[in-house]
Amino acid sequence: MTPDQVPAWRKAERERLLAERAARPLAARQDEAAALARHLDALLAARFSGPAGLVVSGYWPIKSEPDLRPWLTALHQQGARTALPVVETRAAPLVFRPWAPGAAMERGHWNILVPADPAHIIPQVTLAPLVGWDRQGYRLGYGGGYFDRTLAALAPRPLVIGVGSQAAEIETIHPQPHDIPLDAIVTGEGVQVLRG
Ligand SMILES: Nc1nc2c(c(=O)[nH]1)N(C=O)[C@@H](CNc1ccc(C(=O)N[C@@H](CCC(=O)O)C(=O)O)cc1)CN2
Numbered sequence: 001m002t003p004d005q006v007p008a009w010r011k012a013e014r015e016r017l018l019a020e021r022a023a024r025p026l027a028a029r030q031d032e033a034a035a036l037a038r039h040l041d042a043l044l045a046a047r048f049s050g051p052a053g054l055v056v057s058g059y060w061p062i063k064s065e066p067d068l069r070p071w072l073t074a075l076h077q078q079g080a081r082t083a084l085p086v087v088e089t090r091a092a093p094l095v096f097r098p099w100a101p102g103a104a105m106e107r108g109h110w111n112i113l114v115p116a117d118p119a120h121i122i123p124q125v126t127l128a129p130l131v132g133w134d135r136q137g138y139r140l141g142y143g144g145g146y147f148d149r150t151l152a153a154l155a156p157r158p159l160v161i162g163v164g165s166q167a168a169e170i171e172t173i174h175p176q177p178h179d180i181p182l183d184a185i186v187t188g189e190g191v192q193v194l195r196g
Pocket residue numbers: 059060061062065085086087094109110112129141142143144145146147
């Protein structure tokens with residue numbers, strides 16, 4: 001595939017994967033989120049000495065994404081500092097605002113709920129919800145390029161963990177120079193990719 005063909009291919013692939021995901025029964029998606037939470041706990045336990053003081057960003061689910069808010073809430077209860085990504089400026093890196101269970105929220109870009117508290121925090125661990133993924137660790141998202149810009153800008157770089165469905169695996173996303181592979185990809189079936 002030539003680089004000029006990639007955007008149209010990705011658009012069609014996103015639509016296909018999002019339609020497939022939305023068609024899965026809610027109970028199956030809930031089971032998957034619960035399994036994801038267990039695999040994420042195991043991955044963090046292997047990498048960090050414990051949740052206390054760890055800065056972890058999740059996401060506020062949209063479009064049938066796995067709901068990992070209960071996982072983020074549990075981490076907060078164990079002493080982690082939890083955060084959510086926010087598009088404050090279009091076509092710029094994401095920023096991360098502190099979030100705690102019950103925090104006041106407001107509508108942000110794309111109507112996604114974001115913490116109303118405008119403070120910023122740099123996560124040590126960042127979840128990146130996957131629309132699609134491949135075995136090289138590349139992620140297909142909603143097409144804004146936000147995570148790639150964020151990873152290119154963040155120093156020190158957090159451990160970035162893609163989370164999504166086993167069924168969202170594709171042979172390759174046809175990576176382009178701006179695409180940055182994630183550190184790990186986790187599905188309901190376990191850790192699928194672990195780099196470095
Ligand atoms: N729940 C959740 N929150 C999240 C993300 C996510 O993937 N899931 N993000 C993860 O990054 C950020 C938001 N990502 C976005 C990605 C694309 C567009 C967007 O405007 N897409 C255009 C297509 C752009 C194009 O094709 O050029 C559109 O659909 O019109 C908006 C937000 C931050 N918050």
